[in-house]
Amino acid sequence: MERKHFLKSLLLGAASVPALLSACSKESVSPTSSTTTTGTSGTGSGGTGTGSGSCAVAPTETEGPFPTKVPSSYVRSDIRDGKTGYQMDITITLSNSNASCAALAGAIIDIWHCDAEGNYSEYGGTGMQATNYQSVHFLRGRQVTDANGQVKFTSIFPGWYSGRATHIHVHVYSATGTSLKVTQIAFPEGTGTAVAAVNGYAKGLNGYTSNASDNVFSDGVANELATVTGSTTAGFQLAFSMGVPA
Numbered sequence: 001m002e003r004k005h006f007l008k009s010l011l012l013g014a015a016s017v018p019a020l021l022s023a024c025s026k027e028s029v030s031p032t033s034s035t036t037t038t039g040t041s042g043t044g045s046g047g048t049g050t051g052s053g054s055c056a057v058a059p060t061e062t063e064g065p066f067p068t069k070v071p072s073s074y075v076r077s078d079i080r081d082g083k084t085g086y087q088m089d090i091t092i093t094l095s096n097s098n099a100s101c102a103a104l105a106g107a108i109i110d111i112w113h114c115d116a117e118g119n120y121s122e123y124g125g126t127g128m129q130a131t132n133y134q135s136v137h138f139l140r141g142r143q144v145t146d147a148n149g150q151v152k153f154t155s156i157f158p159g160w161y162s163g164r165a166t167h168i169h170v171h172v173y174s175a176t177g178t179s180l181k182v183t184q185i186a187f188p189e190g191t192g193t194a195v196a197a198v199n200g201y202a203k204g205l206n207g208y209t210s211n212a213s214d215n216v217f218s219d220g221v222a223n224e225l226a227t228v229t230g231s232t233t234a235g236f237q238l239a240f241s242m243g244v245p246a
């Protein structure tokens with residue numbers, strides 16, 4: 001759900017949290033129209049998949065049910081907050097689909113994802129998430145894109161929870177706080193991929209929901225699929241590129 005009325009300051013512009021959204025449904029209202037372009041090849045720790053091209057506009061997805069409550073408070077690149085798991089270095093690159101795919105500098109990117117056990121910070125103690133993490137803020141962060149349209153985060157490889165494939169939430173704003181895109185990053189799956197190597201941490205992959213069966217990704221992940229390389233011993237590197245109409 002788009003949040004339109006942020007203050008212009010990065011550090012002071014906090015938004016109120018909307019009502020919890022469905023965890024496993026498509027976003028019903030798109031803040032922007034999507035454009036389809038040919039994707040590039042993505043590799044997942046030995047596997048391959050179709051990744052998003054530099055000007056491909058990812059579809060709009062739900063930001064719920066666990067969006068960051070006050071994202072402007074978490075301007076940081078290392079979002080681990082002591083959470084353990086296989087290290088994952090994240091690079092997200094934005095281009096302006098309305099300006100010949102030029103690098104989009106000065107945009108604000110928020111990301112958030114679950115921990116190794118499938119839990120989110122800032123929520124819990126309810127039927128949706130039994131473990132209560134309401135008072136902590138791990139695996140959430142905000143950065144501003146540089147001259148190349150890039151931001152970098154240090155995190156851990158996400159776990160999974162019932163009904164969802166491995167994913168990362170992304171919300172992109174203009175420099176003045178206007179919402180440009182809410183989407184989610186998907187991971188390559190199958191033999192030789194990072195998802196297979198991590199194997200769901202202690203949970204394993206029994207009961208895991210694949211991209212094809214995930215209600216958010218089941219219509220295709222051509223413009224949402226990251227490139228993921230690395231290993232459990234050396235750590236992982238995730239790269240994701242997309243265009244936004246700015």
